[in-house]
Amino acid sequence: MKTFYLSMLTILWLTGCVGYVHQMIREDGVQFTAGELVHDRGENNRLVLEMSNRRYEAHGFAVERQNNVEALRKRYYSTNPKHWDQVFSGLNTEHVVYSFETVAKSTDGHEISCSLIWKSGAKPAGVCTDQEGTAFPVSFDQH
Helix, strand or coil, rough: CHHHHHHHHHHHHHHHCEEEEEEEEEEEEEEEEEEEEEECHHHHEEEEEEECEEEEEEECCCCCEEHHHHHHHHHCCCCCHHHHHHHHHHCCCCCEEEEEEEEEEECCCCCEEEEEEEEEECCCCCEEEEEEEEEEEEECCCC
């Protein structure tokens, strides 16, 4: 029995450490050639963006998880109580929005500010702006 519980704890621990990994979607006209977004690891959150001549990285940024509970309560509490119970308990995440802002740096000292937002289960997307003020759209696949 002890082995069973240790096996279960090991599985939960391993799956809890995986986090979400998104690969950049390469689009025509976008300066970035590759990229990766890893989140839900706290200090190990990572954003990597690659251009033909430069690689930017950001580590340890916070990903905000927002859910406008008050607005959802007004909308569902009396009209669809079962849905409200699922939202309030956390079983229904379709209304959750994730976002972050960070500054990614290259080894040669260049910086790029990035702001991304996405709904639960959707593709992270946003914009990164370099030091000269040029904005670059970025988007990643779903996990």
